[in-house]
Amino acid sequence: MRWRGQSPFALTNRSGWYPQFLNPVVQAIGALPETGRVLDIGTGLGALPDLLHRQYPQLHITGIDIDPAMVAAARQQVIAENVVFEEQQPNQPLVFDDSSFDVVTFCSVLFLIDDAIKVFLMQEALRVLKPGGSIMVLSPSGTISFKRIWHDFRRFPANRNNWTFVFWKLVTRQAASRWKRNAWTFQFSTRHHLSYSQQKVFHDHALLEIITKPIY
Numbered sequence: 102m103r104w105r106g107q108s109p110f111a112l113t114n115r116s117g118w119y120p121q122f123l124n125p126v127v128q129a130i131g132a133l134p135e136t137g138r139v140l141d142i143g144t145g146l147g148a149l150p151d152l153l154h155r156q157y158p159q160l161h162i163t164g165i166d167i168d169p170a171m172v173a174a175a176r177q178q179v180i181a182e183n184v185v186f187e188e189q190q191p192n193q194p195l196v197f198d199d200s201s202f203d204v205v206t207f208c209s210v211l212f213l214i215d216d217a218i219k220v221f222l223m224q225e226a227l228r229v230l231k232p233g234g235s236i237m238v239l240s241p242s243g244t245i246s247f248k249r250i251w252h253d254f255r256r257f258p259a260n261r262n263n264w265t266f267v268f269w270k271l272v273t274r275q276a277a278s279r280w281k282r283n284a285w286t287f288q289f290s291t292r293h294h295l296s297y298s299q300q301k302v303f304h305d306h307a308l309l310e311i312i313t314k315p316i317y
């Protein structure tokens with residue numbers, strides 16, 4: 102599906118609301134040392150690295166994705182020495198060393214993919230994370246109330262692509278509700294004895310879950 106030659110996902114990235122959806126992750130990363138290292142898995146068009154780089158220009162950010170077209174577009178989006186985008190081979194271990202990142206992020210990724218791949222990606226995320234580092238999982242909440250959608254819609258910075266918010270709510274609703282109901286990240290953390298916290302963010306349209314790797 103395309104609109105004026107662009108996919109709804111590309112238009113979402115150029116809307117007034119999408120940065121607000123990602124902003125809780127940017128804020129949560131804010132506590133890192135200036136030269137910290139962040140890995141964004143499933144980076145898409147590089148929206149999170151872009152926001153992060155604008156706010157914290159010293160951070161080293163790596164975005165990876167299995168879709169080469171996304172990686173190519175992300176490389177056009179952020180051009181900086183300390184922000185890199187790499188193609189990831191599906192179902193292959195990440196190419197990074199153990200304990201090499203302070204934060205690993207999954208924004209709008211895990212709730213969409215199969216269980217086996219989720220487990221594999223999470224294990225890889227834990228491997229490349231430094232002790233004491235965090236995995237941040239941002240997902241839509243799946244809640245739907247048209248009154249609420251309309252109310253929040255009017256608060257976003259004016260932008261002709263803001264209609265994608267309603268589209269996003271509708272298309273993510275089912276998978277996001279299932280994600281929340283199954284509490285997958287919490288179950289994973291419990292099984293691996295990891296500390297877990299969650300918060301409702303983006304006016305309750307999204308859920309931010311944070312797992313911390315212990316310092317052994």
Ligand SMILES: C[S@@+](CC[C@H](N)C(=O)[O-])C[C@H]1O[C@@H](n2cnc3c(N)ncnc32)[C@H](O)[C@@H]1O
Binds near residue numbers: 146209
């Ligand atoms: C809905 S998009 C979200 C993109 C971006 N994180 C954002 O918030 O705008 C999901 C992305 O995850 C990528 N993806 C799916 N499975 C993946 C995997 N196993 N490893 C890396 N990326 C993956 C897709 O190619 C897609 O670009």
